[in-house]
Amino acid sequence: MPKILSVKQLYAADTATVKKNDISFIDLMEHVGTLCFQWIHDRLQGDPITIQIFCGTGNNGGDGLVIARHLKQYGYNVKTHIINCGNDRSEVFLKNYDRLKEIGVWAEMITCESELPAVSENDMVVDAIFGLGLSRKPENLIKKVIEHINGSNAFVLSIDFPSGLYAEKSVTDTVSVVKAYHTLTFQTPKLAFLLPENRYYTKTWEVLDIGLDAEYIYNAKTDNYLLYKQDIKPMYRFREKFSHKGEFGHAVIIGGSYGKMGAVTLSTKAAISIGSGLVTAHIPQCGYQIIQTSVPEIMVEVDAENEMQKFDININATVIGIGVGMGTHIETVKGFTEFLNKNKVPLVLDADALNIISKNKELLKLVPENSVLTPHPKEFERLVGKWKNDYDKLKKLRSLSKKHKIIIVLKGAYSAIAHEGALFFNSTGNPALSTAGSGDVLTGIITGLIAQNYHPFEAAKMGVYLHGKTSELAMKTKVYETFIASDIIDYLSSAIMDLLMKEPKVVPQKEAESKNDKKAKPDEGTEMYI
Ligand SMILES: NC(=O)C1=CN([C@@H]2O[C@H](COP(=O)(O)OP(=O)(O)OC[C@H]3O[C@@H](n4cnc5c(N)ncnc54)[C@H](OP(=O)(O)O)[C@@H]3O)[C@@H](O)[C@H]2O)[C@@H](O)CC1
Numbered sequence: 001m002p003k004i005l006s007v008k009q010l011y012a013a014d015t016a017t018v019k020k021n022d023i024s025f026i027d028l029m030e031h032v033g034t035l036c037f038q039w040i041h042d043r044l045q046g047d048p049i050t051i052q053i054f055c056g057t058g059n060n061g062g063d064g065l066v067i068a069r070h071l072k073q074y075g076y077n078v079k080t081h082i083i084n085c086g087n088d089r090s091e092v093f094l095k096n097y098d099r100l101k102e103i104g105v106w107a108e109m110i111t112c113e114s115e116l117p118a119v120s121e122n123d124m125v126v127d128a129i130f131g132l133g134l135s136r137k138p139e140n141l142i143k144k145v146i147e148h149i150n151g152s153n154a155f156v157l158s159i160d161f162p163s164g165l166y167a168e169k170s171v172t173d174t175v176s177v178v179k180a181y182h183t184l185t186f187q188t189p190k191l192a193f194l195l196p197e198n199r200y201y202t203k204t205w206e207v208l209d210i211g212l213d214a215e216y217i218y219n220a221k222t223d224n225y226l227l228y229k230q231d232i233k234p235m236y237r238f239r240e241k242f243s244h245k246g247e248f249g250h251a252v253i254i255g256g257s258y259g260k261m262g263a264v265t266l267s268t269k270a271a272i273s274i275g276s277g278l279v280t281a282h283i284p285q286c287g288y289q290i291i292q293t294s295v296p297e298i299m300v301e302v303d304a305e306n307e308m309q310k311f312d313i314n315i316n317a318t319v320i321g322i323g324v325g326m327g328t329h330i331e332t333v334k335g336f337t338e339f340l341n342k343n344k345v346p347l348v349l350d351a352d353a354l355n356i357i358s359k360n361k362e363l364l365k366l367v368p369e370n371s372v373l374t375p376h377p378k379e380f381e382r383l384v385g386k387w388k389n390d391y392d393k394l395k396k397l398r399s400l401s402k403k404h405k406i407i408i409v410l411k412g413a414y415s416a417i418a419h420e421g422a423l424f425f426n427s428t429g430n431p432a433l434s435t436a437g438s439g440d441v442l443t444g445i446i447t448g449l450i451a452q453n454y455h456p457f458e459a460a461k462m463g464v465y466l467h468g469k470t471s472e473l474a475m476k477t478k479v480y481e482t483f484i485a486s487d488i489i490d491y492l493s494s495a496i497m498d499l500l501m502k503e504p505k506v507v508p509q510k511e512a513e514s515k516n517d518k519k520a521k522p523d524e525g526t527e528m529y530i
């Protein structure tokens with residue numbers, strides 16, 4: 001599972017690599033810079049645009065100088081600038097400065113504002129000012145350089161980090177951070193990239209495997225992970241030939257109120273669509289016909305006329321998803337409180353169930369261990385109060401989940417799943433999911449997975465992953481705006497198929513060409529799945 005390592009661990013990985021792998025730091029930097037050069041070269045293919053490389057005087061700047069040298073040697077139109085960041089220059093920065101000189105290139109020093117080079121919007125900027133070593137907010141000349149880059153409208157590629165962005169704490173001066181278009185970050189994902197407060201500093205990013213010591217990374221302890229397909233796929237359980245619906249549990253969804261029956265409809269439909277053996281909706285009477293007609297595959301139990309009051313469930317439920325569209329009517333609050341006092345079944349709590357708990361936090365003590373809470377940020381704020389910044393928010397998330405031994409899915413662009421003090425960030429999804437009912441569907445998916453005996457932690461991770469994946473797969477025929485919550489359910493099959501599909505074999509370009517440009521295809525038939 002991709003670990004998100006701390007700055008300290010990354011420097012230690014660096015040292016371990018040099019120590020154990022018989023490679024000098026200058027060679028490691030050469031390797032890293034070459035990978036970045038290759039990334040650029042693969043995309044530009046010799047394009048004669050101007051590439052302006054801005055270097056600091058630490059090792060991030062050293063990476064920039066390696067990139068500059070390789071680009072120059074491949075005939076690119078490169079302008080290299082060094083920003084005077086003080087008297088310290090790292091040893092490998094200086095070595096690479098000399099290597100650049102050896103091929104006849106003198107990097108321009110920027111020592112004052114009047115020396116800022118003109119940058120056109122047609123240029124490409126490589127930002128190699130600061131990386132892991134940023135120790136304070138950029139000021140004076142460096143801030144001016146960053147503002148100059150940001151004002152240029154050029155395509156900005158940041159090396160390791162957008163300069164000015166801290167790896168593990170909040171930015172204090174939002175204008176002294178490079179606004180990258182893309183960032184090539186080294187070895188592991190960085191926590192900073194997953195936080196909404198840093199949304200403007202890099203539109204996209206990717207991890208370059210720079211070959212840091214695998215043993216160190218394997219043994220490194222962390223509480224932050226980014227979930228990819230390879231982490232979810234092994235959880236999937238194939239159905240046996242003789243299996244029957246009784247083996248796949250009974251999910252109950254409690255919720256709905258007059259005018260909000262759509263939420264339960266979506267939740268129950270998602271629960272049955274993800275494979276729950278049986279699904280029952282426990283709803284107010286006003287929604288009876290609506291839900292029976294909309295989701296004929298499920299059963300229905302009714303409560304009071306227009307909102308939930310009695311919570312009198314007559315089913316042997318495997319799991320109960322509760323709260324969607326439920327409202328916070330005084331009788332609902334009363335009934336819900338009594339329900340929590342009696343209930344022993346694992347829960348998935350969403351929407352109004354969370355809103356009611358927010359007003360009486362003592363209720364959290366009644367939530368069974370390993371239940372799943374699925375708040376969006378506003379609901380989470382109601383539960384834990386305001387946070388100072390996104391790092392503080394994550395701290396609150398870990399601590400609430402740990403304190404009550406529950407799993408919390410904090411929804412967002414990188415939904416964070418908190419379990420036993422650790423955070424697991426989801427990597428799938430896009431803004432199409434910002435649509436009404438999207439959360440109701442997620443509640444149904446997680447509930448339906450728990451019904452099938454997936455551990456609630458597994459169900460949360462797999463549910464969030466698949467939910468996100470549907471939005472990616474749908475973009476072949478839809479756009480963000482036209483994607484609606486029902487589409488998530490419609491695309492669940494595709495998301496599961498995608499999960500099980502073997503990755504196409506990557507054929508090196510030369511080999512592919514020699515085979516008459518045949519593209520690598522996924523294996524066919526039963527071999528398609530593993
Ligand atoms: N990890 C790896 O495995 C590998 C890492 N590699 C690369 O190394 C990068 C890390 O390099 P790094 O440690 O030299 O730090 P870097 O970001 O260049 O800056 C440090 C310099 O900037 C200065 N400085 C800081 N803030 C400042 C400010 N606001 N205003 C002014 N000055 C400021 C700071 O000064 P000081 O704080 O000491 O006063 C120091 O002089 C990493 O991101 C990656 O690109 C790869 O090449 C190889 C594998």
Ligand SMILES: [K+]
Nearest residue numbers: 127130159161
């Ligand atoms: K940088």
